[in-house]
Amino acid sequence: MAGEAPELSAQERAGKAFPVSWDQFHRDCRALTWRLNEVGPFHAVIAITRGGLVPAAIVARELGVRVIDTVCIASYDHNKQGDLQVLKGISEAAMKLGGGTGKGLLIVDDLVDTGKTGKLVREMLPDAHFATVYAKPMGRPLVDTFITEVSQDTWIFFPWDTALSYHPPLRDGAA
Ligand SMILES: O=P(O)(O)OC[C@H]1O[C@H](OP(=O)(O)OP(=O)(O)O)[C@H](O)[C@@H]1O
Ligand SMILES: O=c1[nH]c(=O)c2nc[nH]c2[nH]1
Numbered sequence: 001m002a003g004e005a006p007e008l009s010a011q012e013r014a015g016k017a018f019p020v021s022w023d024q025f026h027r028d029c030r031a032l033t034w035r036l037n038e039v040g041p042f043h044a045v046i047a048i049t050r051g052g053l054v055p056a057a058i059v060a061r062e063l064g065v066r067v068i069d070t071v072c073i074a075s076y077d078h079n080k081q082g083d084l085q086v087l088k089g090i091s092e093a094a095m096k097l098g099g100g101t102g103k104g105l106l107i108v109d110d111l112v113d114t115g116k117t118g119k120l121v122r123e124m125l126p127d128a129h130f131a132t133v134y135a136k137p138m139g140r141p142l143v144d145t146f147i148t149e150v151s152q153d154t155w156i157f158f159p160w161d162t163a164l165s166y167h168p169p170l171r172d173g174a175a
C-alpha cells in the first residue's frame with residue numbers, strides 16, 4: 001500500500017555483516033574437518049543444497065569420503081525466509097547406507113540460522129551427524145559440530161554470493 005514502509009529483508013534486519021572470503025571459508029572448512037575426523041568414519045556426506053555443496057566438497061575431500069548425496073531445500077528467496085520446500089529428498093542408496101535412520105552419515109551445511117532447515121533434515125535422518133561451518137544461537141542446539149558462532153543479528157556474506165566492490169571511507173559515513 002502507498003505510504004507503507006517496505007518490509008525489511010532478513011539481511012537488513014540482521015544489522016551486522018560478517019563477510020567471508022574464499023580463503024577464510026576454505027580454512028574454516030578444514031578446521032571443521034579436523035573436528036569431524038575425531039567423530040567419523042562416515043559412509044557418506046549429505047549436502048544441504050545449495051549452500052552446503054561447497055563445504056561438503058571440501059570436507060568429503062579431506063575425510064576421503066566419495067559418496068555424496070544432496071537434499072535440496074529452498075527457504076530464503078534472496079534474503080527473506082519463506083516456507084521450506086523440499087525440492088529433492090535423500091536418495092534411496094544413501095538412506096540404505098545410513099540404515100534408514102542416518103547412522104554413519106554426515107549432513108553438511110554452510111550455516112544454521114533459525115534452525116528450520118537443519119531441523120527438517122534432522123527429522124529425515126535422526127541418527128546422522130550434523131555439521132555446519134557457522135552457527136547462530138537459535139540454530140546452534142541442532143548442530144553436532146561447527147566452527148564459528150556469530151550473533152543472531154549478524155548476516156554472513158558468503159564468497160559465492162558476493163563480489164569485490166568499492167567501499168566508501170568510514171569518515172564519509174560508511175558502516
Ligand atoms: O537455519 P535456517 O534459518 O533454516 O537457515 C539456514 C539455511 O539458509 C540458507 O539456505 P537457503 O535456504 O538460503 O538456500 P541456499 O542454500 O540455496 O542458498 C543456508 O544455506 C542454510 O541452508
Ligand atoms: O548468506 C546467508 N547468510 C546468512 O546469514 C543466512 N541466514 C540464513 N540464510 C543465510 N544466507
Ligand SMILES: [Mg+2]
Nearest residue numbers: 049050051052
Ligand atoms: Mg542452504
